[in-house]
Amino acid sequence: MAASLSKLKGFVQTYSGYNFENVTAAEFEDLKVFVTDALNTIRWEIETEFESSLDERSKTLYITSIQSQLAYLASGVKGFSSEDMQDHAISPVMEWFIDEIHKLLEHIKTYFSAHFDVSSDLPSGFAHGYRMRHKHFFEQIEAKVSRFEFSMELKSLIGNFIESSGSSEKFALRTWLQLDYLILALGVISNFFDDPPTADLDLELLKLFIGIGFNSIQVYAFFIKYIERITMGEASFQEQQEQLLYLLKVFRQVRQEAVPSFDPKVQPLKLSVIESLEAEIAYLEQKEKLYLQNFKSTNPDSPSKFYFTVAVTLAELMFFFRVMLEVKMIFTKFNSYLYEFISNHIRTERAENISKKSMRNHFNNKPFPDRVVQNVKGWLEKMIHHINLYYDI
Numbered sequence: 001m002a003a004s005l006s007k008l009k010g011f012v013q014t015y016s017g018y019n020f021e022n023v024t025a026a027e028f029e030d031l032k033v034f035v036t037d038a039l040n041t042i043r044w045e046i047e048t049e050f051e052s053s054l055d056e057r058s059k060t061l062y063i064t065s066i067q068s069q070l071a072y073l074a075s076g077v078k079g080f081s082s083e084d085m086q087d088h089a090i091s092p093v094m095e096w097f098i099d100e101i102h103k104l105l106e107h108i109k110t111y112f113s114a115h116f117d118v119s120s121d122l123p124s125g126f127a128h129g130y131r132m133r134h135k136h137f138f139e140q141i142e143a144k145v146s147r148f149e150f151s152m153e154l155k156s157l158i159g160n161f162i163e164s165s166g167s168s169e170k171f172a173l174r175t176w177l178q179l180d181y182l183i184l185a186l187g188v189i190s191n192f193f194d195d196p197p198t199a200d201l202d203l204e205l206l207k208l209f210i211g212i213g214f215n216s217i218q219v220y221a222f223f224i225k226y227i228e229r230i231t232m233g234e235a236s237f238q239e240q241q242e243q244l245l246y247l248l249k250v251f252r253q254v255r256q257e258a259v260p261s262f263d264p265k266v267q268p269l270k271l272s273v274i275e276s277l278e279a280e281i282a283y284l285e286q287k288e289k290l291y292l293q294n295f296k297s298t299n300p301d302s303p304s305k306f307y308f309t310v311a312v313t314l315a316e317l318m319f320f321f322r323v324m325l326e327v328k329m330i331f332t333k334f335n336s337y338l339y340e341f342i343s344n345h346i347r348t349e350r351a352e353n354i355s356k357k358s359m360r361n362h363f364n365n366k367p368f369p370d371r372v373v374q375n376v377k378g379w380l381e382k383m384i385h386h387i388n389l390y391y392d393i
Contacts, residue, residue: 003041004038004039004041004042004045005038005042005066005069007034007035007038008035008038008039008073008101009073011031011034011035011038011097012073012076012077012097015031015093015094016076016077016094018091019091020091020092020093023093028093031093032096035097035100036100039100039101039104042066042104043104043107046063046066046108046112049062050062050063050112056115059112059115060115062115063108063112063115063116063117064115064116064117064120066108067105067108067109067116067117067120068117068120070101070104070105070108070123071105071120071121071122071123073101074098074101074102074105074123074124074125074126075123075124077090077094077097077098098125098129099129099133101123102123102125102126102129102130102133103133105123105126106130106133109176116176117176118175118176118177118180119175119176119177120175120176121174121175122173122174122175122176122178122179126179127164127165127173127179128165130179131163131165137186138162138163138186140190141162141186141189141190142159142162144190144193144194145158145159145162145189145193147193148193148196148201149201150201150202150205151202153222153225154202154205154222157218157219157222158189158205160218161182161185161186161216162186164182170218171216171218177260177264178262178263180260181259181260181261181262184212184259185212185214185262188208188212189208192204192205192208202226203250206223206226206251207250207251207254209269210251210254210256210269210270210273211254211255211256211257212257212259213256213257213259213260213261213262213268213269213270214261214262214269215261215262215263215266215267215268215269215272216262216263217266219262219269220269220272220273223269223272223273223276224276227244227247227276227277227280230243230244230247231244231280231283231284237284237287237288237291240284241281241284241285244277244280244281244284245281247277248274248277248278248281251270251273251274251277252274254270256268256270307344307345307346307347308345308346308347309346309347309348309349310346310347310348310349311349312348312349312375312376312379313348313350313372313375314348314350314354314358314359314362315362315365315368315369315372316372316375316376317342317346317348317362318359318362318363318365319362319365319368319372319373319376320376320379321338321342321363322363323376325338335360335363336356339356339359339360339363340356342354342359343355343356343359
């Protein structure tokens, strides 16, 4: 094993930065045979030496040591600096060498996964190379997602995740664990689109993200924008609160899968989203109080700025509301609610004292004065005449 690794180190030290323009096809094949023999020897010897290890700790130390040395070699070809092969030009020979090292690492991770250090950083350029080696897998999922209609923002988010690599501005894969998460999450997303629900796809996908612990900052940012579309809309405070409370209920009910999250160092996506929703609901409540406070009269006996004037007396107004309640045109659980509404939003032309006590007295007046009944009846007849004149069908 040591001899084979020394051969590979010698190859990197000799040919890193070397100009291969004048190398003949035969010489190139000789180099490939040299490297391939060393890599195959490592493959064959790993199993033997691994089995000879006495305990699990020794096996783990053995595998992580090989993993570290191979990753070091792959990064060394590009000077240990570049994250992606595409942003640092190297010769085709060294590209081939890096790809072979990556294949060996992938082999070791597959067959010795229990002892592989998934928390360590990916070798430089590995994420890009992995996508190229498994191009069909990524293209299949991309094609499947594109067949369905849902928000372009969410479709773009998933597309960026499918295309993630070591140097991607979005969803940059830094560790083996994040690469594992990419494969697992894309498998779940692919299964989701095999038989998607008939309900709102956007909401169902967001529930899916919470379930698989997709706590990337880009995903969390999408949730924030999704919530802001509610609070920045034209809906009333009550309607906004109802929508936020519904989302809070839905996301709280999502069952989280027993899988690693995208970023183990960050709190779960479910917790972050619930905290954001609760904060938004609390903010909305305070905003509503402040908004209403601006229209609240400094005189508690006068109506707020949200009012309209009626051309009837208070007695006639209360009789009119009583008739509407009796014929079940309007409903109220308690009459006090009606008095509160009238006090805050209605005034009469005479600017009478519209206290709750005076409203209650007029509302419960029996029998109602003939003049009051006749005047309200006159207004109703005037309305019927108006409807017959302008809206007759």
